[in-house]
Amino acid sequence: MTLQHYLVISAILFTLGIFAVLTRRNAISILMGIELILNSCNLNFAAFSRFMTPSEDISGQIIAIFGIVLAAAEAAVFLAIILAIYREFGSIRPDEVDTLKG
Amino acid sequence: MVVPLISIILLCPLAAFAIFGLLGLANRRFPRQDYLSTAAMLIALACSFLLLREVVPSPEAHTVDWLSLGGVTFSMGFYLDSVTVIMLIVVTLVSSLVHIFSMGYMHGDPRYPRFFAYLSLFSFSMLFLVVSDNLLGIYIGWELVGLCSYLLIGFWFEKDSAANACKKAFLTTRVGDVGMFIGMMMLFKQFKTLSLYGDGIFTRITNPEYFTADATGIVWLSIAGVLIFCGAIGKSAQMPLHTWLPDAMEGPTPVSALIHAATMVAAGVYLTARMFPILTETSSLVIAYVGGITALVAATIAIVRFDIKRVLAYSTISQLGYMMLAIGAGSYVAGLFHLTTHAFFKALLFLGSGSVIHAFHAMHAHAHDDEHDHEHADSEEHILGSEIPPDQDMRNMGGLRHKMPITFVTMLIATLSISGVPFIFSGFWSKDAILGGVLGRAMEWNSAHHYILFGMALCAAGITAFYMFRLIFMTFFGEPRNQEMHDMAHESPKSMTVPLLILAFLSLPVVNILWFNEAYVKPPPQPHLHAPQHAYIAPDGNTGGKGYAVSLFGVSEAVAAEEEGGHSTDGTHADDGHHGHGPAHTIAMVLSIIVAGLGIFLSWLFYHRRTLSAESVATTCRPLYNLFWHKYYFDEFYDGVLVTLTVWKARLFAQFDGSVVDGIVNGVGFVTRDLLAAFTGAFDNRVVDGIVNRVAQVTWAVGGRIRRIQTGAIQTYLFVVLAGIVLLILIFRAL
Numbered sequence: 001m002t003l004q005h006y007l008v009i010s011a012i013l014f015t016l017g018i019f020a021v022l023t024r025r026n027a028i029s030i031l032m033g034i035e036l037i038l039n040s041c042n043l044n045f046a047a048f049s050r051f052m053t054p055s056e057d058i059s060g061q062i063i064a065i066f067g068i069v070l071a072a073a074e075a076a077v078f079l080a081i082i083l084a085i086y087r088e089f090g091s092i093r094p095d096e097v098d099t100l101k102g
Numbered sequence: 103m104v105v106p107l108i109s110i111i112l113l114c115p116l117a118a119f120a121i122f123g124l125l126g127l128a129n130r131r132f133p134r135q136d137y138l139s140t141a142a143m144l145i146a147l148a149c150s151f152l153l154l155r156e157v158v159p160s161p162e163a164h165t166v167d168w169l170s171l172g173g174v175t176f177s178m179g180f181y182l183d184s185v186t187v188i189m190l191i192v193v194t195l196v197s198s199l200v201h202i203f204s205m206g207y208m209h210g211d212p213r214y215p216r217f218f219a220y221l222s223l224f225s226f227s228m229l230f231l232v233v234s235d236n237l238l239g240i241y242i243g244w245e246l247v248g249l250c251s252y253l254l255i256g257f258w259f260e261k262d263s264a265a266n267a268c269k270k271a272f273l274t275t276r277v278g279d280v281g282m283f284i285g286m287m288m289l290f291k292q293f294k295t296l297s298l299y300g301d302g303i304f305t306r307i308t309n310p311e312y313f314t315a316d317a318t319g320i321v322w323l324s325i326a327g328v329l330i331f332c333g334a335i336g337k338s339a340q341m342p343l344h345t346w347l348p349d350a351m352e353g354p355t356p357v358s359a360l361i362h363a364a365t366m367v368a369a370g371v372y373l374t375a376r377m378f379p380i381l382t383e384t385s386s387l388v389i390a391y392v393g394g395i396t397a398l399v400a401a402t403i404a405i406v407r408f409d410i411k412r413v414l415a416y417s418t419i420s421q422l423g424y425m426m427l428a429i430g431a432g433s434y435v436a437g438l439f440h441l442t443t444h445a446f447f448k449a450l451l452f453l454g455s456g457s458v459i460h461a462f463h464a465m466h467a468h469a470h471d472d473e474h475d476h477e478h479a480d481s482e483e484h485i486l487g488s489e490i491p492p493d494q495d496m497r498n499m500g501g502l503r504h505k506m507p508i509t510f511v512t513m514l515i516a517t518l519s520i521s522g523v524p525f526i527f528s529g530f531w532s533k534d535a536i537l538g539g540v541l542g543r544a545m546e547w548n549s550a551h552h553y554i555l556f557g558m559a560l561c562a563a564g565i566t567a568f569y570m571f572r573l574i575f576m577t578f579f580g581e582p583r584n585q586e587m588h589d590m591a592h593e594s595p596k597s598m599t600v601p602l603l604i605l606a607f608l609s610l611p612v613v614n615i616l617w618f619n620e621a622y623v624k625p626p627p628q629p630h631l632h633a634p635q636h637a638y639i640a641p642d643g644n645t646g647g648k649g650y651a652v653s654l655f656g657v658s659e660a661v662a663a664e665e666e667g668g669h670s671t672d673g674t675h676a677d678d679g680h681h682g683h684g685p686a687h688t689i690a691m692v693l694s695i696i697v698a699g700l701g702i703f704l705s706w707l708f709y710h711r712r713t714l715s716a717e718s719v720a721t722t723c724r725p726l727y728n729l730f731w732h733k734y735y736f737d738e739f740y741d742g743v744l745v746t747l748t749v750w751k752a753r754l755f756a757q758f759d760g761s762v763v764d765g766i767v768n769g770v771g772f773v774t775r776d777l778l779a780a781f782t783g784a785f786d787n788r789v790v791d792g793i794v795n796r797v798a799q800v801t802w803a804v805g806g807r808i809r810r811i812q813t814g815a816i817q818t819y820l821f822v823v824l825a826g827i828v829l830l831i832l833i834f835r836a837l
Contacts (some may be wrong), residue, residue, distance in 0.1 A: 031819075094815065097814075100812065101812060
């Protein structure tokens with residue numbers, strides 16, 4: 001297992017996340033895509049920390065843990081927003097929520 | 103000692119007025135203004151007497167620089183010689199007595215304190231005028247007394263006649279004052295100063311640096327002298343500006359006594375006397391003629407008046423004319439002497455008439471209240487003198503000598519004095535001094551003018567005796583004509599009779615002592631007055647004046663001798679004091695006694711014995727009587743010509759204003775509104791608004807296009823963001 005393997009997996013996760021965010025019609029799915037993107041980032045942090053720095057330096061892994069925590073908090077806020085949108089519009093499809101359309 | 107004394111004299115009345123201003127207005131009925139003002143006057147009187155002793159040996163002057171404008175400095179100061187001090191005494195004495203009299207006469211008037219405050223202000227102004235040593239100060243005092251006269255004539259301003267009279271007085275005197283101001287400016291231009299004494303006009307007039315006495319210079323000096331005399335014509339009510347003085351009798355009677363008989367109207371005479379050194383032959387003659395004509399004409403008008411106060415008013419005008427005549431004829435001392443004696447006996451006559459009016463007035467106020475109001479409402483007729491208040495109408499009087507003994511006796515003394523009854527009355531001496539002076543000048547210069555003037559003065563003297571005794575006979579003798587009014591008449595209170603008694607004493611020749619002493623009064627030299635070529639000039643320039651301090655009975659000769667002495671000593675021309683004037687004065691005295699006796703006798707025949715009927719004479723000489731009755735049509739002339747002309751002129755100007763000025767304004771308005779405004783409006787609408795609208799339209803259209811990119815779809819935004827990032831990465835890679 002080399003760094004390249006991790007980076008490839010991370011890239012695949014990132015691409016999948018982007019794809020989900022841009023194409024899904026459901027806000028929950030978009031959230032899931034965002035989570036994939038975040039996780040690909042965390043994987044990159046951990047991988048670069050493992051392979052590119054001395055083994056006693058684990059700051060990359062620490063940042064990955066921060067990222068996970070961040071993702072959890074973000075998910076909570078996101079879900080709350082989705083709930084509020086649903087209450088307001090009766091739908092969670094982002095293409096139907098276009099009040100700001102010019 | 104002089105400076106503090108003069109300060110007290112000036113400041114006392116001013117302070118009395120200022121205290122009224124501070125307290126009286128705050129506390130509307132400041133109760134003791136009468137005592138305050140009277141006390142101030144009495145202090146000033148005492149100080150004036152003290153000054154007499156200080157000043158008489160030599161004149162005193164004190165000057166301070168007042169204000170510098172450019173290269174010119176105006177000074178303020180006083181000049182005290184014997185004439186000034188005598189004037190101070192006359193003013194303060196008459197003023198004090200009038201104050202005391204007013205306490206009785208004005209008692210109960212709603213504006214009682216204000217009356218005394220005005221009197222104080224007047225006294226201050228008059229004293230300031232008298233002591234000023236320069237024309238500017240004299241002019242300030244001059245205008246101030248004019249103001250006080252205006253305020254006091256209009257003191258009962260509820261009456262239309264009083265309100266009109268005060269306006270008339272103010273405007274008429276203003277006509278003369280304009281002339282006076284022009285004259286002052288001419289002297290200022292020539293002599294570069296308005297001061298009279300010290301290094302003033304009277305010194306510079308003989309200084310070739312300032313004035314050359316060639317023909318042109320004399321002409322201009324004459325014109326300046328006549329112009330300054332114009333001020334005196336207005337203030338001293340000489341022809342033709344005399345019409346205000348009879349109307350001024352609308353004021354309270356004490357005011358008539360103080361201002362319009364004794365002091366203010368004499369200010370014109372005083373000014374003319376002060377300007378004595380600049381008088382030339384021509385201006386002297388003008389002054390003498392104005393005075394002579396005034397004396398004669400006013401006396402004839404007085405014959406036919408029935409209003410007691412108007413008789414006295416015309417008498418005042420006539421006597422002022424006498425004084426002017428004296429000064430114009432070079433009898434400086436005689437003119438001022440007559441001013442002094444006249445001040446006392448005329449004040450007495452006015453206060454006496456006030457006492458009579460006062461006696462009638464209380465009753466009249468009850469009996470004829472309605473009529474009284476009615477007749478004052480009809481003001482225009484009143485101004486013309488055809489309507490007389492019943493309490494002043496001599497036809498309602500008669501037989502009052504038993505009711506009012508003190509008033510009768512004192513007024514009789516004044517009447518004897520003004521009529522020139524010989525020897526024991528002051529008026530005889532002063533009037534005779536004038537007559538003698540004029541006749542003396544006539545004989546000395548062999549001048550027809552002065553003989554004519556002497557004739558006028560003599561006629562006026564006879565007429566004066568006639569109308570004054572007419573007044574006395576109609577008022578105090580005979581049977582009461584109006585029994586109802588007569589029953590209620592009464593002698594006046596002490597505050598009124600005491601001043602009458604004092605003034606009666608002063609109408610005896612006691613006042614003459616002021617003029618007896620040779621050292622007291624010397625006429626100033628007249629460097630530019632020359633006798634005409636044909637005049638008789640004695641070979642020896644006798645200095646004269648020796649016989650001045652002489653006995654009582656010799657005073658008239660002495661006065662003439664003195665004034666001729668003054669001429670001789672100045673050295674510019676020699677004349678003969680003694681030789682020409684002994685006879686002149688004897689002749690004048692005899693003639694004046696004869697005409698006075700004749701006047702009194704005729705008056706007695708007409709109005710006491712009634713052997714001659716005034717009515718039948720009036721019918722026989724109807725045109726003459728009408729002329730006198732209508733006062734030579736002066737008022738009609740002014741109303742008919744000047745007033746009409748002024749109104750017509752005003753209409754013309756109004757029309758000019760309405761058509762031309764308004765036309766220009768409207769034209770400018772039309773051009774502005776209808777042409778300029780239309781153009782700028784169009785520019786504004788088309789160009790400015792066009793630019794603004796075009797900008798807005800472009801913005802609107804662009805906005806309409808651009809807003810399409812705001813889809814509201816979040817995923818589109820994200821896609822664009824992603825594409826942008828990819829693009830940036832590619833760009834940076836390419837770099």
